[in-house]
Amino acid sequence: MERIDYIPGRAVAPCASVVALGFFDGVHLGHRALIFAARERADALGLPLSVFTFPAEDADMKRSAKRLYGTEKKLALLASLGVDYAYVCDFSAVAHISAEDFVKQCLARELRAAVSACGFNFRFGHGASGDAEMLGRYMRELGRESLTLPPLYLDEELYSSRAVRTHLEKGEVERACALLGAPYALAGRVESGDRRGRTLGFPTVNIPLEENRLCLPSGVYATAVHTEMGDFPSVTNVGTCPTFGARELHAETHLCGFSGDLYGKSIEIGFLSRLRDEREFSSGEELIKQINVDKTKAMEVYKVWQEAGRS
Numbered sequence: 001m002e003r004i005d006y007i008p009g010r011a012v013a014p015c016a017s018v019v020a021l022g023f024f025d026g027v028h029l030g031h032r033a034l035i036f037a038a039r040e041r042a043d044a045l046g047l048p049l050s051v052f053t054f055p056a057e058d059a060d061m062k063r064s065a066k067r068l069y070g071t072e073k074k075l076a077l078l079a080s081l082g083v084d085y086a087y088v089c090d091f092s093a094v095a096h097i098s099a100e101d102f103v104k105q106c107l108a109r110e111l112r113a114a115v116s117a118c119g120f121n122f123r124f125g126h127g128a129s130g131d132a133e134m135l136g137r138y139m140r141e142l143g144r145e146s147l148t149l150p151p152l153y154l155d156e157e158l159y160s161s162r163a164v165r166t167h168l169e170k171g172e173v174e175r176a177c178a179l180l181g182a183p184y185a186l187a188g189r190v191e192s193g194d195r196r197g198r199t200l201g202f203p204t205v206n207i208p209l210e211e212n213r214l215c216l217p218s219g220v221y222a223t224a225v226h227t228e229m230g231d232f233p234s235v236t237n238v239g240t241c242p243t244f245g246a247r248e249l250h251a252e253t254h255l256c257g258f259s260g261d262l263y264g265k266s267i268e269i270g271f272l273s274r275l276r277d278e279r280e281f282s283s284g285e286e287l288i289k290q291i292n293v294d295k296t297k298a299m300e301v302y303k304v305w306q307e308a309g310r311s
Contacts, residue, residue, distance in 0.1 A: 001079035006052070006087040008094060011110050017050040017085060018042040019113040021122060021135075023061065023161075024053050026068035027077040029181045030119065030159030034149045035081045038117035041147060047114055048084035052107070054091050057212065061091040066214040068164060073187065087111060099125025103138035115145040122148075154179060171217045173271040183224065183270030183305075186210075186251060190262045202291050204252045205262050207269070215249065220294050222273040222301035225255050228265060232258050233302030235294045236269055239278035254291070256299055273301045 004012050020038040024031050035049070042049040054061045056071040069077070075086055094102060102125050107113045116139050124130040136146035152159045159179055167176040168184055177183050188207035205225075209215055218239035225234045236253040253269055275297055281287040 001075065001083050001086055003075060003086045003088055006089040006093075006106075006111070008089075008097065008106050008110070012087070013050075013110060013112040014085075015048065016112040016114045017048045018045065018115040018117060019050045019052055019087075019107065019111055020083075020117040021052045021107075021124070022119060024051065024074055024078065025056065025065075025161040026164050026180055027074060027081075028159055028161060028164055028179050029154070030149075030152050032081060032181060033152055033159075034117060034119055035078065035083065037147055037149060038115070039082050041115055041117070041145075045114065049082060050085040050087060050111070050113075051078055051083050052087045052089065052111065053078075055088055058091050060095065065161070065165065067212055068161060068168075068184070068214055070210060070213065073185075096126055099130025099134055100138060101125075102130065103135060104142065108139070108142050108144060113139075113144065115139075115147060117147040117149070119149050120151050165214055168214055168216055171219055171274040173216070173221065173274055177272070183272055184216075185268050185270045186213075187266065187268040189264060189266050192263060202254045202288075202295075204254045205267065206250055206252050207267065209249060209251060216271065218249070218278040220275045220278060221271050222275055222298035223253060224270040224272060224302055224305065225253060226268040226270070227255075227258075227262060229258075229260065232256060233299045234269070235275075235291070235298045236271070237278060254295070256295055256302075272298075272305050 006012055018038050018041050020034055022031065039049050056067045056069060056074055078086060094106065097106065107116060116135055118132050118135060120132055122132045132148045136148060139146040157163055164176050164179050173184055186207065190205045190207060216238050221236045223234045223236040225232050232255040234253050234255045236251055238251050240249055251269065275294055281290065
């Protein structure tokens with residue numbers, strides 16, 4: 001997939017395409033359904049598939065919401081779904097443009113959209129004055145097509161980034177996973193910690209928590225870690241490690257069955273299930289006993305996840 005930074009007033013589209021529009025935070029199953037529908041129409045027309053989106057780090061876009069994923073992760077997920085071009089635009093560059101001008105000048109003329117695709121609740125244009133119905137009407141006036149995906153539900157709950165956030169903020173990672181179609185993940189380069197886990201017989205890796213990313217509530221989670229050396233079942237503590245004196249909030253992960261050095265390497269941690277609250281233990285021995293229990297449970301969760309097709 002090719003990323004193209006879009007600035008209104010500059011003709012950047014290399015060719016006509018089907019263009020799916022949205023913020024796509026998390027690239028949940030509702031987003032994926034939209035991409036699949038747009039991909040199907042693009043294939044039928046013999047055209048590439050594009051997305052129009054905004055950087056996850058854009059402070060002017062959806063200011064109140066913590067991001068599920070950064071731009072790099074979001075674009076990687078979209079690429080994995082078969083998107084050919086990603087037009088990434090700063091919100092401030094289009095915020096002042098009317099709904100009609102956005103469709104006719106930006107989308108149709110400059111991005112050369114033969115077909116637009118959006119969700120039923122898509123808003124655009126100055127002051128969010130445009131909606132999916134308006135988008136379709138303007139596109140038809142130009143002799144183009146428009147697809148609008150209806151609302152989709154999981155057990156009467158709408159697939160939405162807001163729903164995913166709500167569940168993650170409660171530590172309900174299984175439900176979030178069901179909405180996302182994959183485990184919620186944190187990624188980063190392994191940093192040096194205080195090596196406390198190694199002295200207990202459970203070496204851990206530490207990654208920094210990204211700024212403006214949604215943070216799970218403190219607790220112990222069954223996780224799956226992806227490394228350049230393979231995938232491993234794991235136990236992740238999100239919290240401050242109160243047993244040995246509170247530290248700042250961080251994620252600390254023990255990889256089951258792994259031996260090696262990951263310092264400085266990039267890893268991704270997928271959250272499968274919340275096992276328990278973080279708590280302070282009266283001794284190191286008591287903590288070791290609990291970690292063994294957590295490790296056994298985490299490996300069981302990982303096995304079930306693998307057998308279910310790692311979805």
